[in-house]
Amino acid sequence: MSYALYRRGGPGLRLVTIVGLVLFVVWSAAPVVWLILSSLLQQKALIARPPDLSPANLTLDNFVTVVASAAALGRGILNSLIVALFSTAVALALGAPAAYALARLSVPRANAIAFLVLATQMLPSIAIAIPLFLVISRIGLIDNVFSLGVVYLSFNLPIVIWILRGFFLGIPAGLEKAAAIDGAGVLRTFWHIVLPISIPPLGAAAVFAFVEAWNEFFFALILTRQSAQTVPLVIAAFAGQYQTVFGQMMAAALISVVPVIVLAVVFRDWIVRGFADGMMKG
Amino acid sequence: MTSVPPRLPPAIELRRVAKSFGTVQVCRDVDLAIETGEFVTLLGPSGCGKTTTLNMVAGLEDSTSGDILLAGRRVNELSPVERDVAMVFQNYALYPHMTVAENIGFTLRMRGMKRAEIAARVTAIAASLELSHVLERLPAQLSGGQQQRVAIGRALVREPRIFLFDEPFSNLDAALRVKMRAEVKQLHQRLGVTSLFVTHDQEEAMSISDRIAVMNRGRVEQFGTPEEIYARPATRYVASFIGNPQIELMPGTVEAADGRPAVRLGAQVLPLPGDGRFRPGQKVEIGIRPEHVRLGAGNLSASVRLVQPVGPLSHVVLDWDGGSLTATLPGFSRLQPGERVSAAISPDDMLVFDQETGLRL
Secondary structure: OOHHHHHHOOHHHHHHHHHHHHHHHHHHHHHHHHHHHHHHEOHHHHHOOOOOOOHHHEOOHHHHHHHHOHHHHHHHHHHHHHHHHHHHHHHHHHHHHHHHHHHHOOOOOHHHHHHHHHHHHHOOHHHHHHHHHHHHHHOOOOOOHHHHHHHHHHHHHHHHHHHHHHHHHOOOHHHHHHHHHOOOOHHHHHHHHHHHHOHHHHHHHHHHHHHHHHHOOHHHHHHOOOOOOOHHHHHHOOEOOOOEOHHHHHHHHHHHHHHHHHHHHHOHHHHHHHHHHHHHOO | OOOOOOOOOOOEEEEEEEEEEOOEEEEEEEEEEEOOOOEEEEEOOOOOOHHHHHHHHHOOOOOOEEEEEEOOEEOOOOOHHHHOEEEEOOOOOOOOOOOHHHHHHHHHHHOOOOHHHHHHHHHHHHHHOOOHHHOOOOHHHOOHHHHHHHHHHHHHOOOOOEEEEEOOOOOOOHHHHHHHHHHHHHHHHHHOOEEEEEEOOHHHHHHHOOEEEEEEOOEEEEEEOHHHHHHOOOEHHHHHHOOOOOOEEEEEEEEEEOOEEEEEEOOEEEEOOOOOOOOOOOEEEEEEOHHHEEEEEEEEEEEEEEEEEOOOEEEEEEEEOOEEEEEEEEOOOOOOOOOEEEEEEOHHHOEEEEOOOOEEO
């Protein structure tokens, strides 16, 4: 519904719109609110039925405990950072030129290649888990952050190529022609003209790739043991065989989402512009 | 003994140049020879192949066949930068992330010029184009006219052999277009650099060019001075494309009247020049430009349908036996719709075309 339609509509339409939006906000925010609340509640109050939300039960103990036993979480955050930054940086470094070539250069069957790139994303994770595990264990790279980074790169690269290709398709041809007349070849046009005007979609693609790698659980579970464990595995470890320490788990989860939230807030404009530009063409 | 200086080869020469995109032929057998220092315009409607021709000269498109020569050297295989041409684009194509100074200096940077020299050249060009006060602004912070001047500055800064202009004024409002037209003409008079200009605006082409190549369906229909193109159009197409209001074209048949050739248009018989060009029974098309219709004299009876004053002139649309006719009168006409007038057309002012081939007889 457009804003103009909203303005023209009567009070009934406005009421429906407002109620709908409120429900959507509640739906979206409720898990986050529950995450924050449960990280602040004592275990006893949290598992009570219904949970006892009285202020007397609020505590920072969960955070204190998690931070005090920081070795596991700290290592998890560090591993996640390495894996996410590595796969994001390499996906951008390889994906941007690939997307540019598929969008703007006379590559034979560029559309078919682009769809092939996307098709790699259509396989369910479970279908490639065993072959991937076998390959990585044969070459002795189980429990290695860089092998996990390369696996994530294989998921991130196609997405980065598709986001950026959509944007590159929309760049006015005149800019490249002007650069050619000005004496820039393909590489210098890409470096001096195309990349600087592509910062929003590059930012959007980077955030997308980073969050994907940061949150990934399944492959981290099967390809790591101890030293290369990432944040989602560390958080999951709070669920023990005999007891699940929900408060500490939620506190750890809350700490782990901070980098992603910071990233999203700082690069909000780029993400919106980048995705809008990238998704409209393709 | 006096020695005759050797004749310079044309600055731009196209020999039977053709271009196809798949099965679509955009340019066919384009032949042009543009002398050094000339200002030539490729004029034609959308899709006639003029921008493609310009792009082939620039090296932005490969020709399918034919030769492109710059100063006598075949350049078909050379890149744009090796051809030493500068180009101003329809949408300016300024780099949005660079300041005005960076935009103008980019081409020098690509040529590895030292920073100090780039800065000096950019400053000089900006001063000549009245851009000194906006050098640190981004293109989005400039008016349309300023953006256009930056685009021209970018072309000027490296002192190329040839300027190419691809409809550079089409995004400007009417007043600014006229102003920029004058600026470009003055610039050409000052620098004397060979220029190839593309436009669909015949008035723009007439006002700015030394010679005009009128293009139609990928071919050059006529290549001549603005006066030749206007007064002696080679084809019916050129006659109808040039001139505002448009020339009136009326089909007729050549007859002999009192031993002199004449043409029958409806119930009227108008005399033709008796220079032996016409034979009785010939199917022709008569073209009459509005300024050649003289009202108040002659034996052509017509009634006024419409009067359109445009300031210094009035265009009067007349109905007569042969169809409709437009006359251009000085000042504000007092004629009223429905009023009867008599009109005269001199045989020498009539443009006569072969009905079948469209060629002027």
